[in-house]
Amino acid sequence: MLLRDLDHSETDQNTLSLLRNWVRHGDEKAIKEFFNKANPYKIAEWIGHERKKIQIALFRALDLPLATEVFDYLPPRLQKRFLYSVSQDQAGRLLAALSSDDRTAFLQEMPRSVINDLLKFLPVDVKTETLTLLGYPKGSIGRLMTPNYLAIKSDWTVEKVMDHLLEHGHDSETLTLLYVVDDQGKLIDDIRLRDLLFVPRTDTVESLMDHQFIALQVDDDDETAIAIFRRYDRTALPVVDHNGMLLGIVTIDDVLRLSDREATEDIQKIGGQEALDEPYMDIPFLTLMKKRAGWLVVLFLGEMLTATALSYFEVQISKAVVLALFLPLIISSGGNAGSQATTLIIRAMALGEVKLRDWWRVIRRELASGLFLGIILGAVGFARIALWSQFSTIYGEHWILVAWTIFFALIGVVLWGTLSGAVFPLILRFLKIDPATSSAPFVATAVDVTGIIIYFLTAITILSGTLL
Amino acid sequence: MLLRDLDHSETDQNTLSLLRNWVRHGDEKAIKEFFNKANPYKIAEWIGHERKKIQIALFRALDLPLATEVFDYLPPRLQKRFLYSVSQDQAGRLLAALSSDDRTAFLQEMPRSVINDLLKFLPVDVKTETLTLLGYPKGSIGRLMTPNYLAIKSDWTVEKVMDHLLEHGHDSETLTLLYVVDDQGKLIDDIRLRDLLFVPRTDTVESLMDHQFIALQVDDDDETAIAIFRRYDRTALPVVDHNGMLLGIVTIDDVLRLSDREATEDIQKIGGQEALDEPYMDIPFLTLMKKRAGWLVVLFLGEMLTATALSYFEVQISKAVVLALFLPLIISSGGNAGSQATTLIIRAMALGEVKLRDWWRVIRRELASGLFLGIILGAVGFARIALWSQFSTIYGEHWILVAWTIFFALIGVVLWGTLSGAVFPLILRFLKIDPATSSAPFVATAVDVTGIIIYFLTAITILSGTLL
Numbered sequence: 001m002l003l004r005d006l007d008h009s010e011t012d013q014n015t016l017s018l019l020r021n022w023v024r025h026g027d028e029k030a031i032k033e034f035f036n037k038a039n040p041y042k043i044a045e046w047i048g049h050e051r052k053k054i055q056i057a058l059f060r061a062l063d064l065p066l067a068t069e070v071f072d073y074l075p076p077r078l079q080k081r082f083l084y085s086v087s088q089d090q091a092g093r094l095l096a097a098l099s100s101d102d103r104t105a106f107l108q109e110m111p112r113s114v115i116n117d118l119l120k121f122l123p124v125d126v127k128t129e130t131l132t133l134l135g136y137p138k139g140s141i142g143r144l145m146t147p148n149y150l151a152i153k154s155d156w157t158v159e160k161v162m163d164h165l166l167e168h169g170h171d172s173e174t175l176t177l178l179y180v181v182d183d184q185g186k187l188i189d190d191i192r193l194r195d196l197l198f199v200p201r202t203d204t205v206e207s208l209m210d211h212q213f214i215a216l217q218v219d220d221d222d223e224t225a226i227a228i229f230r231r232y233d234r235t236a237l238p239v240v241d242h243n244g245m246l247l248g249i250v251t252i253d254d255v256l257r258l259s260d261r262e263a264t265e266d267i268q269k270i271g272g273q274e275a276l277d278e279p280y281m282d283i284p285f286l287t288l289m290k291k292r293a294g295w296l297v298v299l300f301l302g303e304m305l306t307a308t309a310l311s312y313f314e315v316q317i318s319k320a321v322v323l324a325l326f327l328p329l330i331i332s333s334g335g336n337a338g339s340q341a342t343t344l345i346i347r348a349m350a351l352g353e354v355k356l357r358d359w360w361r362v363i364r365r366e367l368a369s370g371l372f373l374g375i376i377l378g379a380v381g382f383a384r385i386a387l388w389s390q391f392s393t394i395y396g397e398h399w400i401l402v403a404w405t406i407f408f409a410l411i412g413v414v415l416w417g418t419l420s421g422a423v424f425p426l427i428l429r430f431l432k433i434d435p436a437t438s439s440a441p442f443v444a445t446a447v448d449v450t451g452i453i454i455y456f457l458t459a460i461t462i463l464s465g466t467l468l
Numbered sequence: 469m470l471l472r473d474l475d476h477s478e479t480d481q482n483t484l485s486l487l488r489n490w491v492r493h494g495d496e497k498a499i500k501e502f503f504n505k506a507n508p509y510k511i512a513e514w515i516g517h518e519r520k521k522i523q524i525a526l527f528r529a530l531d532l533p534l535a536t537e538v539f540d541y542l543p544p545r546l547q548k549r550f551l552y553s554v555s556q557d558q559a560g561r562l563l564a565a566l567s568s569d570d571r572t573a574f575l576q577e578m579p580r581s582v583i584n585d586l587l588k589f590l591p592v593d594v595k596t597e598t599l600t601l602l603g604y605p606k607g608s609i610g611r612l613m614t615p616n617y618l619a620i621k622s623d624w625t626v627e628k629v630m631d632h633l634l635e636h637g638h639d640s641e642t643l644t645l646l647y648v649v650d651d652q653g654k655l656i657d658d659i660r661l662r663d664l665l666f667v668p669r670t671d672t673v674e675s676l677m678d679h680q681f682i683a684l685q686v687d688d689d690d691e692t693a694i695a696i697f698r699r700y701d702r703t704a705l706p707v708v709d710h711n712g713m714l715l716g717i718v719t720i721d722d723v724l725r726l727s728d729r730e731a732t733e734d735i736q737k738i739g740g741q742e743a744l745d746e747p748y749m750d751i752p753f754l755t756l757m758k759k760r761a762g763w764l765v766v767l768f769l770g771e772m773l774t775a776t777a778l779s780y781f782e783v784q785i786s787k788a789v790v791l792a793l794f795l796p797l798i799i800s801s802g803g804n805a806g807s808q809a810t811t812l813i814i815r816a817m818a819l820g821e822v823k824l825r826d827w828w829r830v831i832r833r834e835l836a837s838g839l840f841l842g843i844i845l846g847a848v849g850f851a852r853i854a855l856w857s858q859f860s861t862i863y864g865e866h867w868i869l870v871a872w873t874i875f876f877a878l879i880g881v882v883l884w885g886t887l888s889g890a891v892f893p894l895i896l897r898f899l900k901i902d903p904a905t906s907s908a909p910f911v912a913t914a915v916d917v918t919g920i921i922i923y924f925l926t927a928i929t930i931l932s933g934t935l936l
Binding site: 039041073165166169172174175176193194197198212214229230231232233234235251252253255256257259260263264266267268270271272273276279280281285288289292293295296297299300301303304306307310311314317318321324325326327328329331332333335336337339340342343344345346347348351353354358361365368369372373376377380381384394440441444445448452 | 507509541633634637640642643644661662665666680682697698699700701702703719720721723724725727728731732734735736738739740741744747748749753756757760761763764765767768769771772774775778779782785786789792793794795796797799800801803804805807808810811812813814815816819821822826829833836837840841844845848849852862908909912913916920
């Protein structure tokens, strides 16, 4: 049977209505029977599609061994919901069944008091392990570690390694790589299991070692870890402390999740808001508003400077109302150009393509870009006014001067927007602030104010003596 | 030795100047000796840090077996550069040494004629395999496949599987999972290698099977594949055709790369430009301009409608210049609100959190958000005008009416911006266009034009008989 159900297939719809019916009639036995024959993935899927009440009823119908399997496939918010819906004793058993990295990821989202309650119900060894992992700072690689790996010694024979594997391999998260440690527990090499399979059983581990390996430091941050995984194409990496002692491993499935989360945060910040940290559909309304209103008000206060800037040019506007007509066009072009540059640079820095030391190359490149793009937009703007003036008198007898004003103002504003858009993220990185914080609308707002000044100064220069 | 060098360490700097010196003196022997003792990762790193000329000299100094290892760690643009710098015969050998998924990824970026030249130099079996993979449509999972997996039969004993593994395991990309096929080559199950290690060698594969597995379809697109990997935490997944025949496997390291690329594309589109498809520092200037100028001109043409819209309100502006002062503030607030909503929805859809069928919940949620945020900004705007008017006469005797105009216009514009920002991506998804195309600046431009109309209609309603 092939398990696939990204879209609601018809069978799924039938199953769902069947389940719903059983819940409505309290027929727990039917649910149990059906679930016992189904696959844990699919059960997690079906439960995910239901409304809250039915979800809880379905989950409660699961026998404990199956429940823990299903639990592992559920998204964190459902895990949380179910954990609160069962007894603390059961909750402890569910948690104990999670792999240790998933357990840490889950617990770190819970309030301190709940963590303490739950920890009581974990077996002693699991509790110790969990407390250790929770001891590492949030956002550090320590939090993602699992201590379930296979460590071997260099003087072991392949035979002994295989015996060790048979005895302890069950709990290991990966068998692709085995980690060689010395007597103090210091990591000295990694060896691929496959390399062991193809040599005589009497060979020692030592003979297979090249003493070269890649490891993460326990206080590496998420970004560093993602970058190393990207670079070396590994499915798992060992984590060491400052003395090189092996502490655990990190697997690539966690890194995929991490890299998604980093991208989501960046996209949301580029959109001019705080990172949500929760799925859009699940985040409570007031939390959503808090994340959005804050930046929106900051941007609004910044944008108020446009009114102040414009008030200096009130005389010019009342003399030549035509200047007001092009105001939104001019400043939004600067904003759009800035938004392009800033998103490009933010993403390139997140991927490690652009580093701080490249600042001069970036500025040179964006200077050229801004000039190029400004001339194109300026030419389009000039053409539009020239064309319109053949059929209408809307721009008056001095339309050619108005057209030149728009042409030069656009070059100035686009050039300025592009440059600021590129330089803002570099400055933020220099100040060790996340560059994504210099979100596109933030740049646009900054560019709006200066754009107004550029526009009216150009107008005064060109139109003085005629319109002004 | 621990290999880590995200930042330029001092040792790296020394190595680089050493290498540069050898190149300058044409001392190929010293380079060879040094490289033969170094690690391929590090060599790839060092080469990556050099300028073009030195890069090529260094790469040419590598002996072929080492060169192929280093080649595998290089970024595609360097691979391309080096392939052109060596003889076609050598190029063929380098390519043949790549894993087949990496080879396909690499070749698909080359012009057709170059592909044909290079294919000539590949061994026959590699050539056939490469041509098959290149036959799948770009952006489909077929292109990412590697045919290097281990397929076993259900009636084999564990003993036989292990023998098969010893004989054929060398070339397999992963040993974590073995794939069980029937006599026709149809995939019927997957089995973890570790499960085989812990049962008697006389057991059959059949006894370990649960006939439940997850597979990708060969014409699945990238997004679907990423979603399935995200959901099931696998390090590799088998790929089948429409008849369920096993064609190859896809490994998670390729999926990590894919998911990065998708996020980059979305971020660049949100920034109001075409996806670059190349690292920012490597893309030629004119290509960069093409990707950016196109959308910028489209947005500019759209933004021209603001001038048209404003021209209808010329009379009002000349009567009450104060209205022009707040114009950028009002429309940019709508744009910022829209930009928040649109990035939220685009990302939530990319992660599969929001589906098309959720449209009504999204609209309800954003309606409430828009109203809430509009009232906050409106209140701030009102307060600012009220406050200023205590100290200045800039807003005239009717300042309270101006303040109400701003208050209501902001509510209207923010509400409208938020709603359009949320609905645009949904409509695009419905039309089967990538929602990221409804980039934030695009929404902002659309909102600018309607924002002007909302603003002036509010003004006419409130100020008629006094200022207007």
